Structures are given as C-alpha cells and as structure tokens.
Amino acid sequence: MQGQVQGDEQLIAGRNPVIESLKAGRRISRILIAEGSRGKPVDQITELASTRGVGLEYVSRDVLDQLVSPGMGSHQGVVAFARPKEYVSVERILEVTERGAGRPLIVILDGIEDPRNFGAILRTCDACGVHGVIIRERRAVGLTPAVAKASAGAIESVPVARVTNLAQAVEKLKQHGIWVAAAHGDATKAISIWDADFTVPLAVIIGGEGRGVGRLLLESCDFVVSIPTMGKVSSLNASVALAVVLYEVLRQRQR
Numbered sequence: 728m729q730g731q732v733q734g735d736e737q738l739i740a741g742r743n744p745v746i747e748s749l750k751a752g753r754r755i756s757r758i759l760i761a762e763g764s765r766g767k768p769v770d771q772i773t774e775l776a777s778t779r780g781v782g783l784e785y786v787s788r789d790v791l792d793q794l795v796s797p798g799m800g801s802h803q804g805v806v807a808f809a810r811p812k813e814y815v816s817v818e819r820i821l822e823v824t825e826r827g828a829g830r831p832l833i834v835i836l837d838g839i840e841d842p843r844n845f846g847a848i849l850r851t852c853d854a855c856g857v858h859g860v861i862i863r864e865r866r867a868v869g870l871t872p873a874v875a876k877a878s879a880g881a882i883e884s885v886p887v888a889r890v891t892n893l894a895q896a897v898e899k900l901k902q903h904g905i906w907v908a909a910a911h912g913d914a915t916k917a918i919s920i921w922d923a924d925f926t927v928p929l930a931v932i933i934g935g936e937g938r939g940v941g942r943l944l945l946e947s948c949d950f951v952v953s954i955p956t957m958g959k960v961s962s963l964n965a966s967v968a969l970a971v972v973l974y975e976v977l978r979q980r981q982r
Contacts, residue, residue: 737811738872740795740802742768747880749775754810757781761788761804772805781807800876812870815886817896820859821903823886824928827858831905831928832976835861837893837944838935839965842868846877847966848933853881855973861888861896867935897947900930907932909940909948910972917953925976933969 736756739748746768748755758776760769762785776783788804795802824831834857839845845868852860868874869889875882890896897907908925909932911917932948934940945951954963954971963971 736808737875738794738799739807739809739875740791740799740805740872741876741879742772742803742805743880744875744878744882745772745805745807746775747883748807748809748875749779749781751883752779753812753883755779755781756808757784758805758807759784759786759791759794761791761802762786764804768803769805796873799873812875812882812887814870814889815859817861817888817890817899820861820886820888821900824858824903824905827856829856830926830980831903831930832857832973833859833861833900833905833930834969834973835893835897835907835930835932835944836863836867836935836965837932837940838863838867838938839933840866840868841936841965842871842873843877844936844964844966846874846879846882848969849874849878849881849885849887851966851970851973852885853878855977857885857973859886859888861890861893861930863893864889864891893941894943894947897930897932897944901949904928905930906949907947909934909945909951910954910968911940911945911951917951919955920952920972920975921955923950923952923975925979929976931969931972931976933965933972936965 739745791802791806834852906927907930932940
C-alpha cells in the first residue's frame with residue numbers, strides 16, 4: 728500500500744508544498760518520508776502531521792522516485808497523498824474580493840498549458856495579493872500535481888476558478904465594477920503599463936504561450952497594455968510578463 732495512489736488521490740511532492748498543504752487544511756490521507764531525511768522542514772511536517780492526525784510512513788527513496796514523475800520535479804524526500812485541489816466558482820472569487828483588503832485584483836489565464844508556468848504564476852499571484860485566478864476548462868493546464876509542485880505551496884492560498892467561457896466570466900466581472908485589462912503587446916491600441924491606470928478594481932488577462940490573448944477576449948477588454956522592452960526579443964514568458972504587470976499594479980496602488 729505504501730506506494731499506491733488510492734481512488735482519486737493526488738500526489739503532492741516536495742517539502743514546502745506538503746507543509747503548505749497541511750497548513751491549509753487540505754485533506755491528506757498519509758505522508759511518505761524518505762528514510763534518513765533530516766532538517767527543519769521535515770520536523771515541521773512531522774509536527775503538522777501529528778497535529779492533523781495524518782499518518783507518516785518512512786520508506787526508501789526508491790519508492791518515492793517511482794511515485795513521482797519527472798514532470799513534477801524533485802520530491803525532496805517527501806510525498807503526500809491528498810484529495811485533489813478543488814476549484815471555486817467565479818462568484819466565490821468575487822466574494823473574496825469583497826471581503827479582502829484593498830481593491831479587487833484578479834488574474835485571468837487564456838490557455839496556459841505549461842505546468843511550470845502556471846505554478847510560477849500562482850506563486851506571483853500569492854506574493855501580490857491576487858484575490859483569485861480564472862482559467863479556461865479546455866486547452867489549458869489545470870491544478871495538477873506538477874502545478875502544485877511548481878507553485879511551492881501557493882496553490883493552497885490562491886483560489887482558482889475553471890470556466891468553459893472566459894468571455895462570459897469577463898462580463899460577470901464587469902457587472903461587479905471590475906475593469907479588465909489584457910497584456911498583449913501586439914495589439915495596435917495597446918498602451919504602456921507605465922501609462923495605464925491600475926488603481927481601479929482590476930482583472931488582468933495573460934495569454935497562453937506563443938498565442939497570446941484570443942481576439943474575442945481582447946475585444947471584451949476595457950483596455951490593452953504592453954510591456955516596454957529594449958532587446959531583440961519582443962515578448963516575455965507568460966509568468967514573467969504577469970509578474971511585471973502585477974508589480975506595476977502594486978507600485979501604483981501604494982503611492
């Protein structure tokens with residue numbers, strides 16, 4: 728049983744992702760720790776697991792190597808078996824914006840397919856106080872174990888909604904007084920992020936790798952922004968582009 732995934736359980740690999748999952752109250756059935764693992768993170772996992780009543784098993788590192796696929800990265804000697812991370816509704820994210828501190832800040836992802844990109848985006852969203860992320864259901868990566876690992880635990884603190892129609896989600900946000908901006912450097916009417924007003928209640932759309940934001944979404948936006956660049960490469964990785972935009976949002980809002 729020690730190396731078997733039961734039912735709809737999901738693997739969480741890595742010390743920090745497991746710690747954050749335990750702190751967030753994620754339903755974890757058991758945790759496997761490589762024999763001989765030492766250090767403060769392992770001690771913290773042991774303590775949190777004991778408090779939560781989660782069983783611990785000490786196994787050879789080979790068992791963990793066989794469980795964790797290469798796309799999930801290093802397991803760091805720790806693997807947890809948990810219920811899949813649940814999605815929330817767009818309405819739930821709107822409720823979070825109403826209860827949260829500061830003006831609403833939401834991120835919309837139009838077709839991000841790389842788990843590492845999505846994980847990095849969730850880390851940035853957590854760091855910047857984003858109230859929630861909205862993704863599309865098709866042709867996009869979801870809340871997979873690889874995303875959880877890449878997010879370094881941020882997947883537990885950032886609500887994610889998955890919808891069949893992003894344009895409808897955008898209209899719903901607008902009805903609640905939220906301005907929608909797409910980061911899309913190729914748009915003819917894009918304005919620089921330095922000139923945009925990000926102090927309003929805001930949702931930022933980032934497009935998928937290589938494709939950018941879809942035409943219908945661009946047409947539904949209140950404004951389109953671009954990131955000034957000086958080199959020969961005209962576009963940035965999706966997670967990097969979002970980080971640049973979000974930190975400009977924070978800069979403007981903290982004036």
